[in-house]
Each structure stands twice: as structure tokens, then as C-alpha cells.
Amino acid sequence: MDGVNNTSPLTFLKGHGTENDFVILPDPDNVVDLPASTVARLCDRRAGIGGDGLLHVVRSAAHPEAKAMAGEAEWFMDYRNSDGSIAEMCGNGVRVFAGYLQRAGLVEEGDLAIATRGGVKKAHIAKSGDITVSMGRAVLPEEGVTVEVEGRSWPARNVNMGNPHAVAFVEDLAHAGELRSVPPYSPAAVYPEGVNVEFVVDRGPGHVAMRVYERGSGETRSCGTGACAVAVAAARRDGTDPAVTGAPVTYTVDLPGGTLVITEFPDGEIEMTGPAVIVAEGVIDPALLETVETAMA
Numbered sequence: 369m370d371g372v373n374n375t376s377p378l379t380f381l382k383g384h385g386t387e388n389d390f391v392i393l394p395d396p397d398n399v400v401d402l403p404a405s406t407v408a409r410l411c412d413r414r415a416g417i418g419g420d421g422l423l424h425v426v427r428s429a430a431h432p433e434a435k436a437m438a439g440e441a442e443w444f445m446d447y448r449n450s451d452g453s454i455a456e457m458c459g460n461g462v463r464v465f466a467g468y469l470q471r472a473g474l475v476e477e478g479d480l481a482i483a484t485r486g487g488v489k490k491a492h493i494a495k496s497g498d499i500t501v502s503m504g505r506a507v508l509p510e511e512g513v514t515v516e517v518e519g520r521s522w523p524a525r526n527v528n529m530g531n532p533h534a535v536a537f538v539e540d541l542a543h544a545g546e547l548r549s550v551p552p553y554s555p556a557a558v559y560p561e562g563v564n565v566e567f568v569v570d571r572g573p574g575h576v577a578m579r580v581y582e583r584g585s586g587e588t589r590s591c592g593t594g595a596c597a598v599a600v601a602a603a604r605r606d607g608t609d610p611a612v613t614g615a616p617v618t619y620t621v622d623l624p625g626g627t628l629v630i631t632e633f634p635d636g637e638i639e640m641t642g643p644a645v646i647v648a649e650g651v652i653d654p655a656l657l658e659t660v661e662t663a664m665a
Contacts, residue, residue, distance in 0.1 A: 378657075380410075381468060382417060382648040385460035387589035387625025391419040392468050392646075398430040404452025406657060411450035416656065420588045421458060422448040423465050434483045441481035441488045443469060449584030457486035457530040459592015459640055463499040466491045467644030486530025499644050503529060503593065505636035506600045513553040515565060517545040524553065524565070525601040529638075531583075532563045533597035537605065541569055544579045547587035566594045568602070576602055577622040589625030596638050599630035610634040 378400065381392040391410050393400065402424060411419045424446035428434035434444035445465045447458045462482055469475040470493055477493045490502035507528040515524045515536045520543055524534035534553060538544065544551070544567035551565050562583040568576050578598050580591040599619040603609050608617045610632050618631040628642040 377654055378652040380417060380650060380652050381471075381646055382419070383423075383464040383468060383644065383646040384625070385463045385467075385590065385592065385644050386623055386628060386642055388458075388460035388591060389419050389589075390461055390464055391417050391422045392425065392464070393422060394425045394468075394472070396425070396427050396430065398426045400424075402448070404448075407448045407452040408450065409656065410652070411448075411452075417652070419450060420582065420585050421450055421455070421461060423461055423468070424448065425465065425468065428483045433485060437483040437488050441483035443474070444483040447484065449582070450586075451584045453584045455485070455531060455584065457484050457489075457593055459501060459503055459529070459594075459596060460590055460642070460644075461592070462489050462491060462501045463592065463640075463642060463644040464646075466493060466499050466501070467646055471646050484530070497643065498641055500639055500641040501592070503596050503638040503640050506597065506632075506638060508600070508604075509558075511558045513555065513558050513563075515551050515553045517543060517551050525604070526558065527597035527600050529593040529596050529600075531593055532559050532561070533566060533594060534559070534563050535566045535568060535597050535601040537568050537570075537601075539569070541567055541577060541579050543567065544581075547579065547581045549586075550581055550583070564591060564594055564597075566591075566598050568598050571620075571622060574618060575620045575622075579624065590623040590628070592628065592640055592642070595621040595623065595628045596630050596640055600632060600638070603632060611636060 410416045426444045428438035428444040492500045509526045512526045522536040524536040527533045565581045568578045580594040582588045616633045621628045631639045
């Protein structure tokens with residue numbers, strides 16, 4: 369980044385996808401300096417705006433990590449976790465990102481492409497307002513882990529959706545515990561950069577419910593890539609792997625913040641459909657950012 373003085377007023381929006389909420393920071397030319405401390409303050413629910421993460425809206429051509437994708441996608445979702453760390457992807461974030469672009473008049477209803485650190489994601493904005501995102505293909509490493517909470521343990525399926533997931537099928541979602549910190553898992557070497565952990569119960573045929581601990585954010589009301597990972601793991605468990613059956617498989621996934629519909633196709637492509645809501649727009653008080661800079665000095 370070239371950087372600008374963060375004492376200049378910054379416009380922001382607040383949005384959510386199935387209650388996975390985000391601070392949205394439009395910055396087309398990538399001139400806003402966003403150290404981890406600033407992101408964490410903006411996402412702080414008591415001292416900032418509050419959010420599970422931050423969507424930094426940048427033109428792909430203006431960001432060094434996205435320039436190579438500029439020919440496919442005009443806009444880059446520079447996603448940050450609520451602790452300020454950088455993440456590869458966020459499925460709910462992509463939907464909210466697309467919803468913001470439409471609200472701002474930067475894209476229209478229909479198909480669009482969005483660059484992420486997990487690659488270019490295709491999205492479709494329907495007349496109903498629901499947004500479908502092509503989440504790419506899952507990678508299923510052979511190495512799994514055992515997850516343990518309060519004396520109970522479960523084997524967890526290793527699923528990578530551009531970011532790492534460990535999916536554990538449990539008898540009761542309460543068994544996940546408080547999820548204030550990452551659930552212990554072993555061997556730790558399977559996820560050297562940390563992991564998102566999903567706890568899943570069955571609700572009926574093709575219907576599951578989940579809770580999730582998101583790496584860098586704690587328990588969240590929803591996780592799009594997590595819902596996709598859960599659907600992929602459930603299909604393998606249920607013997608409905610589309611690559612084997614030759615038929616698409618769809619799972620309804622209930623999360624604390626709402627419901628997502630996940631479809632996996634025989635070629636491995638995964639689509640996620642759900643809502644995206646923009647709830648507020650405003651201006652960040654420059655003093656908020658000055659406080660961060662002073663504290664870090």
C-alpha cells in the first residue's frame with residue numbers, strides 16, 4: 369500500500385450473512401493502511417464497530433496479492449479476521465461483499481466474479497436477494513485429527529475449502545462446549561497455521577446443524593466455508609459423494625444465525641446459497657484510529 373493518514377474520515381458499512389457479521393471498508397485504490405491492530409479495534413464489539421471480520425473492498429488491479437486475478441475479477445475481497453490476521457477466504461463474506469457491490473451500484477443483478485486469496489469465486493445475485501457463490505472444489509487431505517472437549521473426543525474429517533477445516537460429527541451440539549478458545553486437537557502438526565473446527569449433528573436426510581469455532585474469530589453465528597466443509601464431509605460419510613454417484617448432492621445446513629443450502633456437483637464444484645444483508649452505513653471517527661496508533665507507539 370502507498371498508505372494514507374488514518375486520521376482522515378473513513379466510510380464504513382456493516383453487513384451480515386446468516387448473522388456472520390462484518391465491517392465493510394470500501395477502499396477501491398488500496399490506500400488505507402490496515403495494520404492488524406486497526407482491524408482488531410474496528411471489529412471490537414465494545415470499543416469499535418464490531419464484527420466477526422473485516423471486508424476490505426479493493427480493486428484487484430490495485431492490490432499486489434490480486435493483480436494476477438484482475439483480468440477475471442475487478443474486485444478483490446481482502447478479508448481479515450476479527451483479531452486482525454489475514455485469512456484466505458470467507459464464504460459468508462463473499463456473499464456480503466457481493467451484496468455491498470450491488471448496493472453501491474458497482475455491479476448489477478446476475479453473475480459476477482470476486483477475487484479472494486483462495487482464488488476467483490463466481491457469484492450470482494438473484495432477484496430474491498439471495499446470493500449463490502461458487503466455492504470451488506474441496507481438497508480432502510488424508511491426515512485427520514482427533515478433537516477433544518471436556519473429556520469427550522471425536523475423529524474429525526480434514527476438509528480444505530481454501531482454508532482449513534476439521535469436521536466432527538457429534539451427538540449433541542452442546543458437546544462443543546463454550547468455544548471461547550480453539551478446541552484442543554491432535555496431532556497439531558496437521559494444521560500448522562491453525563484450523564476452523566465444526567461440530568455437526570444430524571437433523572434428517574440431507575439436513576444437518578452445526579456450530580463452529582473460526583480461526584482468529586472464536587465461535588461465530590455462521591461460517592460459509594465451514595458449512596461447505598460440513599456438507600462435503602457428510603456426503604462422504606453418507607455414501608453420496610457426487611464423484612462416485614454421478615449425481616449432485618444438496619445439504620441444508622442450519623447454523624445459529626440462519627440456514628445455508630450447499631450443493632456439490634459431480635465435477636467437485638460446490639455452490640452455497642444464502643442471504644446477505646447490509647444493515648448500516650457511517651463514518652469512522654478518526655479518533656478511534658488515533659487511539660490505536662497511540663497505544664501501539
